[in-house]
Amino acid sequence: MSQSSPLSAQPKASLYINGAPVEGEGAALPVHYPYTGEVIATLHEASAAQVAQATMAAEAAQPVWAALRPVERGRVLIRAAQIIRERAEELARLETLDTGKPIQETRVADWPSGADALEYFGGLAPTVTGQTIPLGGDFVYTIREALGVCAGIGAWNYPSQIACWKAAPALAMGNAMVFKPSEETPLGALKLADIFTEAGLPAGIFNVVQGRGAVGAALVTDPRVAKVSLTGSVPTGQKVYAAAAAGMRHVTMELGGKSPLIVFDDASLEDAVGAAMLANFYSSGQICSNGTRVFVQEGILPAFLERLAARVAGIRVGDPLDEATQHGPIVSPAQAAKIRAAVQSGLAEGARLVCGGPGEGAFVPPTVFADTTDEMAIVREEIFGPVMSVLSFATEAEAVARANATDYGLAAGVFTRDLARGHRVAAALQAGTTWINAYNLTPVEAPFGGVKLSGIGRENSAAAIEHYSQLKSVYVGMGGVDAPY
Numbered sequence: 001m002s003q004s005s006p007l008s009a010q011p012k013a014s015l016y017i018n019g020a021p022v023e024g025e026g027a028a029l030p031v032h033y034p035y036t037g038e039v040i041a042t043l044h045e046a047s048a049a050q051v052a053q054a055t056m057a058a059e060a061a062q063p064v065w066a067a068l069r070p071v072e073r074g075r076v077l078i079r080a081a082q083i084i085r086e087r088a089e090e091l092a093r094l095e096t097l098d099t100g101k102p103i104q105e106t107r108v109a110d111w112p113s114g115a116d117a118l119e120y121f122g123g124l125a126p127t128v129t130g131q132t133i134p135l136g137g138d139f140v141y142t143i144r145e146a147l148g149v150c151a152g153i154g155a156w157n158y159p160s161q162i163a164c165w166k167a168a169p170a171l172a173m174g175n176a177m178v179f180k181p182s183e184e185t186p187l188g189a190l191k192l193a194d195i196f197t198e199a200g201l202p203a204g205i206f207n208v209v210q211g212r213g214a215v216g217a218a219l220v221t222d223p224r225v226a227k228v229s230l231t232g233s234v235p236t237g238q239k240v241y242a243a244a245a246a247g248m249r250h251v252t253m254e255l256g257g258k259s260p261l262i263v264f265d266d267a268s269l270e271d272a273v274g275a276a277m278l279a280n281f282y283s284s285g286q287i288c289s290n291g292t293r294v295f296v297q298e299g300i301l302p303a304f305l306e307r308l309a310a311r312v313a314g315i316r317v318g319d320p321l322d323e324a325t326q327h328g329p330i331v332s333p334a335q336a337a338k339i340r341a342a343v344q345s346g347l348a349e350g351a352r353l354v355c356g357g358p359g360e361g362a363f364v365p366p367t368v369f370a371d372t373t374d375e376m377a378i379v380r381e382e383i384f385g386p387v388m389s390v391l392s393f394a395t396e397a398e399a400v401a402r403a404n405a406t407d408y409g410l411a412a413g414v415f416t417r418d419l420a421r422g423h424r425v426a427a428a429l430q431a432g433t434t435w436i437n438a439y440n441l442t443p444v445e446a447p448f449g450g451v452k453l454s455g456i457g458r459e460n461s462a463a464a465i466e467h468y469s470q471l472k473s474v475y476v477g478m479g480g481v482d483a484p485y
């Protein structure tokens with residue numbers, strides 16, 4: 001890599017352990033800018049000994065952090081959020097270099113959402129209390145206490161948001177964290193570690209190790225780790241859940257999906273088309289909750305497809321650092337090849353290409369298939385790219401049954417002007433996160449997560465507190481001990 005390259009993003013060191021940058025002792029990890037393929041940084045994986053050092057540093061630091069007043073922990077998180085907002089432009093640019101996502105997205109979605117989580121959980125920390133349970137003299141009170149050392153493992157689509165979404169509730173509750181970003185996008189988590197230190201976080205409370213799956217596996221089975229939170233694919237989730245079970249560790253699993261978006265014929269066509277585009281093409285389609293199965297009621301199908309094709313034709317594809325660009329490259333050549341194979345399989349299975357196609361190089365254009373059936377691989381399997389399958393349906397009962405006929409259950413959406421139907425359908429859809437007349441909005445105030453194979457546990461909202469703490473009950477005897485012997 002040329003250090004003089006204007007795109008150089010070489011960090012001080014690859015890892016962050018016990019409050020300081022540390023170089024990795026493992027294999028090289030080149031970081032490519034997805035748009036050009038240029039190597040913008042070369043990192044090194046953590047060795048097994050360095051993974052252990054990170055968890056030991058976390059274990060040593062955690063009790064002191066947990067003993068602070070919650071308002072003091074919260075203040076550090078809120079200060080970190082302020083630093084993120086002050087450096088918004090620099091951080092958005094780094095996220096674009098790391099992921100290839102358009103700068104117009106990374107300015108509004110990635111770090112800003114991470115800052116929201118830090119503010120939210122920073123403010124929530126002092127409000128967490130226990131219960132008193134009267135027993136007519138004796139009583140029990142409960143303490144919600146930290147778990148200890150938490151491991152966070154991230155995917156590459158929203159690397160900095162994922163790091164913040166995991167760190168914020170974990171740290172708010174007095175835990176320490178060792179975070180392993182995806183090997184594709186390792187840069188944002190290192191920035192977060194720096195920002196935390198600047199905000200006053202004690203050394204050892206947030207550590208970063210880098211590496212591929214084996215480093216993640218070493219972290220999951222480290223004896224000091226009490227909880228694992230993974231964002232990734234279902235196959236990885238199954239492996240990590242099983243490995244965590246051996247040590248009876250807590251888990252949060254944020255996994256993949258093949259979510260349905262149901263559009264009834266009374267919906268606002270323009271809003272439904274806009275939502276379907278957002279649900280498939282934002283971040284070049286690399287979003288876990290994407291509504292990739294778009295069920296459209298037969299009466300409005302022709303009008304829906306016509307309007308969709310017209311609006312998709314206007315999407316500006318290109319250089320992600322150009323402010324006008326709305327659709328950037330795919331994160332890596334390997335992922336682009338997987339998406340292309342899915343597009344080819346759609347063509348081979350007889351789906352009708354409305355627009356887009358396999359694309360070339362780093363780019364897969366926004367792609368819409370019509371005349372698809374529930375049996376086609378493009379309709380059943382997560383593609384994790386900008387490929388929408390449009391399906392036609394006749395009745396509400398049919399749409400709900402077909403929408404639920406999947407092993408996934410991350411998200412679902414419904415568009416209708418009949419609000420009673422909207423609520424009825426939302427209730428019937430097997431998904432952890434649902435939207436009525438909206439799609440893919442994930443404010444920190446709302447719980448986010450999946451059912452069925454899409455995961456377990458919830459991120460964001462007060463619900464996340466329960467996933468980063470455990471209840472202790474304290475029985476207080478107020479009288480004598482009545483022993484029968």
Ligand SMILES: NC(=O)c1ccc[n+]([C@@H]2O[C@H](COP(=O)([O-])OP(=O)(O)OC[C@H]3O[C@@H](n4cnc5c(N)ncnc54)[C@H](O)[C@@H]3O)[C@@H](O)[C@H]2O)c1
Nearest residue numbers: 154155156181182212213216217232233236254255256288
């Ligand atoms: N539900 C959500 O919140 C959410 C959000 C974003 C992405 N995702 C899902 O993530 C997937 C795309 O991301 P990806 O390709 O990076 O996923 P992935 O499963 O390939 O990797 C995820 C992370 O797990 C690590 N890993 C791999 N094998 C491991 C092992 N045996 N033990 C421990 N860690 C291991 C990887 O290094 C990476 O950091 C998609 O399926 C997408 O739907 C889910």
